[in-house]
Amino acid sequence: MDPATSAQIVPDSEHKGLVARLPQPLRDYALLARFDRPIGWWLLFWPCAWGLFLGGGTARLGILAWMLLGAIAMRGAGCVYNDIVDADLDARVARTALRPVASGAVSKRAAWGWLLCLCAVGLIVLLQLRWEAQVVALGSLGLVAAYPFMKRITGWPQAWLGLVFTWGAPVGWIEATGFDHIAPLALLYAGCWAWCMAYDTIYALQDREDDAVVGIGSSALSFGKYVKAGVAALYGMALGCWAGAVWLVRPDQLALLALAPIALHFCWQVLTLKEDGVDPLAKFRSNRFAGLLMAAACYVVGAA
Secondary structure (H helix, E strand, C coil), X not given: CCHHHHHCCCCCCCCXXXXXXXXXXXXXXXXXXXXXXXXXXXXXXXXXXXXXXXXXXXXXXXXXXXHHHHHHHHHHHHXXXXXXXXXXXXXXXXXXXXXXXXXXXXXXXXXXXXHHHHHHHHHHHHCCCXXXXXXXXXXCHHHHHHHHHHHHHCCCHHHHXXXXXXXXXXXXXXXXXXXXXXXXXXHHHHHHHHHHHHHHHHHHHHHHHHHHHHCCCCHHHHCHHHHHHHHHHHHHHHHHHHHHHHHHHXXXXXXXXXXXXXXXXXXXXHHHCCCCCCHHHHHHHCHHHHHHHHHHHHHHHHHC
8 A cells, every 4th residue: 555545545444455455536525434444334233133132023133134224325425414413523633634625635625526426325224124123213303413522512421322322222122022121122222322331432442632632522532431330330330230131121130140241341351541642543443352242142042
C-alpha cells in the first residue's frame, strides 16, 4: 500500500488491505459506511440473535441471516448519517478527521444518496419480518436520528447509544414471540443497554483528550478516574439483567450457568483494561466474541 493510500484510511480500520484494493471513489463510500470495520455490525447484530434465540426462535436461521444483512446495511446507514451531522466535529478530532465527509472526499449530497441506498437494503430486510417486529424496528428511527446530537447536550451520550445500538434485541424477541410474555425482554434489553454503554465507554477512552478540547460529552470523561469501576458496574448490571431474563424463560439454576463464559470474559476485560491509546480499541473489539458467548447462552436456554 502506498503512503497516499494509507493516509486516506482511518487508523482503526480492520481491513486496510481489502479497502485499499478498491478504486478510490468506492473506497471512500466503503469507509463512509464503515465496511472496513465489521465490529460495528457485529455489535448491532448480536442483540438481534439474542432476542430471537432466547424467545425460542433457535431454528429460524433464515431470518437470522436477514438480520445480519440488515445489521450491516443499517449500521452503515447510521454511520453515514452520523458523519453528515458530525462533519464539523470530526474535522477537529485527530482520529476522525480522515472520515470521508469530514475530509471532503465525499460531499454531503453524495453521502445522503448513499444513505438512501443503504436504507433501501434495510427496507428489504424489514419486509422479511412479521408485522409486529416491523413496527418495533421502525420505532428505533427517532432514537437513531437524535443520537448524533447527544454528545453536544450531555456528558453521557453512550447512554443514548445503548438504547439505539441494542434495539435488535426487541426486534428479535418480537419476531420470535410476538407481543406475548415480554417481561424477559425488558430485562434482556436493559442488560443490552448496560453492555453497550460499557463497551462504548471503553472505546471513548481513545478520544478523551480530543473530546475535552472540542467540548463534547463522553462517558469516559464523565466517569473521570473511575472509568474502570464504571465499566465494571455496567457489566455487572448487564449480567444481572440477563440472569433475570434467563430465569424468566427457564427457571432453572443450571440455565444460569450458560452465562458463566461471558461473565468470565467481562471480568477479563475489566481486570486487564489499560487506559492507553491501544488497549481500549482491543478490548472494545473483543465484545464481538462476548456477543458470540451470549448468543450461545441464549441458544442453549431458548432451545431447551
